Amino acid sequence: MEVMQEFSRRRFMEGSFAALVARFGFVPAGSPGALEPPAKHPTMRNVPFERKDRVRVGIIGTGGRGRSLLGDFVGVPEVDVVALCDINPSALRAAQEQLKKAGRPVAAEYGKSDRDFENLNARGDVDLVIVATPWDWHVPMALHAMNSGKHVGVEVPAATTLADCWKLVDTSERTRRHCVILENCCYGANEMMVLNMCQQGVFGEITHGEAAYIHDLRGLLFADEGEGLWRRKPHQTRNANLYPTHGLGPVAQYMGVHRGDRFASIVSMSSAERSLTAFGKKHLKADDPKRNEKYVCGDMNTSIIRTEQGRTIMLQHDVVTPRPYSRHNLVAGTEGTFADYPARIYLDSMGDDRWHDVKEFRERYEHPLWKRNGDFARKYSGHGGMDFIMCFRLIECFRQGIAPDMDVYDAAAWSAPYPLSEASVRAGGAVQKFPDFTRGNWK
Ligand SMILES: NC(=O)c1ccc[n+]([C@@H]2O[C@H](COP(=O)([O-])OP(=O)(O)OC[C@H]3O[C@@H](n4cnc5c(N)ncnc54)[C@H](O)[C@@H]3O)[C@@H](O)[C@H]2O)c1
Numbered sequence: 175m176e177v178m179q180e181f182s183r184r185r186f187m188e189g190s191f192a193a194l195v196a197r198f199g200f201v202p203a204g205s206p207g208a209l210e211p212p213a214k215h216p217t218m219r220n221v222p223f224e225r226k227d228r229v230r231v232g233i234i235g236t237g238g239r240g241r242s243l244l245g246d247f248v249g250v251p252e253v254d255v256v257a258l259c260d261i262n263p264s265a266l267r268a269a270q271e272q273l274k275k276a277g278r279p280v281a282a283e284y285g286k287s288d289r290d291f292e293n294l295n296a297r298g299d300v301d302l303v304i305v306a307t308p309w310d311w312h313v314p315m316a317l318h319a320m321n322s323g324k325h326v327g328v329e330v331p332a333a334t335t336l337a338d339c340w341k342l343v344d345t346s347e348r349t350r351r352h353c354v355i356l357e358n359c360c361y362g363a364n365e366m367m368v369l370n371m372c373q374q375g376v377f378g379e380i381t382h383g384e385a386a387y388i389h390d391l392r393g394l395l396f397a398d399e400g401e402g403l404w405r406r407k408p409h410q411t412r413n414a415n416l417y418p419t420h421g422l423g424p425v426a427q428y429m430g431v432h433r434g435d436r437f438a439s440i441v442s443m444s445s446a447e448r449s450l451t452a453f454g455k456k457h458l459k460a461d462d463p464k465r466n467e468k469y470v471c472g473d474m475n476t477s478i479i480r481t482e483q484g485r486t487i488m489l490q491h492d493v494v495t496p497r498p499y500s501r502h503n504l505v506a507g508t509e510g511t512f513a514d515y516p517a518r519i520y521l522d523s524m525g526d527d528r529w530h531d532v533k534e535f536r537e538r539y540e541h542p543l544w545k546r547n548g549d550f551a552r553k554y555s556g557h558g559g560m561d562f563i564m565c566f567r568l569i570e571c572f573r574q575g576i577a578p579d580m581d582v583y584d585a586a587a588w589s590a591p592y593p594l595s596e597a598s599v600r601a602g603g604a605v606q607k608f609p610d611f612t613r614g615n616w617k
Contacts, residue, residue, distance in 0.1 A: 209609040211340065215347040218582055219432075219615045223325065223352065225575030232257035232281075232300040232324075234291045234315050235307035236269035238400050239329060242556050243306055243356070244269055246565040248276045249554055253569055259284035259294045291315055295322040301572070304356070305329060308404040313338040320351040327354045327568065330419040332585035334408075336593050336609065339586035343611050346582035354568060354578045355585035357423035359501065361563040363548060364517045364532060365424040366541035368505060371512070372428040376521070376539070378509030380429050384502040385421030386490035392453045395493070396464060406450075406464075409471040413444050414596035415491035416471060419588040421501040422479075423580070425487055428505045432583050435483045436616040437608040442595035444472025449494035477595045479608075482616070489591060543567060586611040 231247055233240050236258050247253045255273060258281045260266045270280045282297070284290040295303060295318050303319040305312055305328045313333050319326040332355045333339045346353045359365060372380060395406050408416050429435055450469045458465050473494050479487040490502065503514035510521035518529035540548070543563055551559030551566075571578050587608065594606045610616065 209607055210611075210613050211344075213347065213613050214344070215350075217612065217615045218346050218350070218352060219612060220577045221350070221352070222576050223572045223578070226301060226572045228252050228254060229569050229572045230254045230256045230299050230301045231304060232259070232294045232297065232302070233269070233304045233306065234259045234294060235305060235311070235329075236260040236265045237262070237306065240265070240304070240306035241269050241272060242561060243304055243565065244272055245276075246555050246562045247304075247569075248273065248278055249550075249562055250566050250569050252573060253565075254278075255281050256299055257282040257284065257294045257297055259291045261285045261288055261290070292318055292322075295319045295324055300324055302327060302568075306356075308401075309334055309408070310404075313341060316353055317341060317345050320345045320349040320353060323349070323351065325352045325354070327356045328585060329356050331417060331589040331592055332419075333589045334412075334416075334592050336590060339590055339593075339611065340609070343582050343586050352578055353582040353585055355419065355423070355580050355588060356564065357419050357580055357584075357588065358557060358560045358564045359420045360423045360427055360580065361543070361567065362424070362558060362560040363540075363544050363552075364514060365427075365503065365560075366544055366563075367532070367536065367539050368503075368512045369424070369427055370541045371535070371539050372430075372505060372507075374539070376509065377505060377507035377512065378522075380505060380507040381485055382504075382506045383425035383428060383485070383487045384489075384504035384513075385418075385425040385487055386492075386500055386502040387415075387417045387420045388490060388492045388495075388497060388500040388502075390496055390499075391493040392450065392496075395450065396454065396458065406467065406469075409447075409450060409469045409494075410467055411470065412592075412596055413447075413470045413472055413475075413599050414593070415442065415475045415477055415489060415591050417491055417493070418489060418591040418595070421503065422487070422489055422588050422591065423584070424501075424503060425505060426584070426588060429481060429483075429485055429487075431481065431587065432612055432616045434617065435481045435485065436610055436612065437479050437587055437590070438482045439605050439607050440477050440479045440591060440594045440598060441603050441605050442475060442477035442591075442598035443603045444476075444599045445474040447472050449473045449496070453494070472599075475595055475599070477591060477598070479591070489595075491595075583612045583615075 284294045303324045303326045305315045316326045447469045474492040477489040500515040517532040551562040555562030
């Protein structure tokens, strides 16, 4: 009897699942079989910031990245950095010195305990909280900021589990606060020019992209300061693409992901782990306890994402192989291809079957943000100026009272390859479905 009941229930579920697919082409959020929990609040897609002439910023985490962002934000005259938080007093001191050097008032300080950020979030004079702490802290800090009524900008990856991606989405929707992923690579001069070209149809219909984070971080990973204190840990526990967003964010924007397309599925495989172990053996002292660490994350992780509109993206992560830096940063369509490292373009209309330097396209297709701010950004800011352009643009969105370029759905979808690649690798390269974090609003 019990078996019959279970059989009927399953048949019913399968029947309704098939009917939903037939009717909608996908399973709507909240339906049986959907990967998405039902929405409880309206979307944050295209929700404008309340207009502000000046933006008051609090920064949690004033290590390497936090201080770099601090420098970029004080480069925007309409920003007041009113509060800083770090549990490391010397990081906090260095940030205050930076403010003084920039001719800005020193900020209120937090960092007496690892939850003191809650007191920064509780201040009444902060509009935007920036989270630039180790990965495990991103989600608790961002959730607390939004629950305290603050918009939040979160460093990358925004989250490292699917459950945490959903917490960011649901909290942003419930609190009506934006959770902006601080994906600076989307604001590179090449990336913005290519985005402009994609949006103008220069490459025709986009079919394929390639994205990566290939950066030899072995020295930094074994350092006794900064990221060396926390970034080796995931290499010991998770075999995955640990840092997907730098390459993926720009390619997602080229493809209009969440603006007519979305990531639908992913497959992933990892190579063996060798380079971190080899580097440790070669460079660590005989009595260094780090020599006993065991790493499970393969040197090279390669994934392929398929989008709802049938596009593919090859996505790689390798931070341990001796090899020059690359984010691949490639986009291909029916009329041509852009490929980076070095940056080059080929269009069908050229007909000469050879790459052309991007410089040839700069005058015609330079993005307006770079036309306006490029000279200053290049001289002033890190990573070729992209960091300043990102911060400037985020503040401009506040000042114009418009929605941010990158919202909580981008934060979730660009970060999700971390857990999804891990699941695929664990299952021998099996296809994993992407949740639709927009719950249908990608169209
Ligand atoms: N977008 C980029 O180009 C870029 C570049 C570097 C780092 N990052 C990201 O920025 C984040 C920070 O990296 P980093 O290089 O600055 O690391 P870091 O280790 O130099 O700095 C992290 C800081 O957070 C502080 N911290 C830790 N726990 C805290 C807590 N509970 N409360 C307050 N402060 C706390 C630490 O004391 C440290 O000063 C990471 O997510 C990293 O991936 C992004």
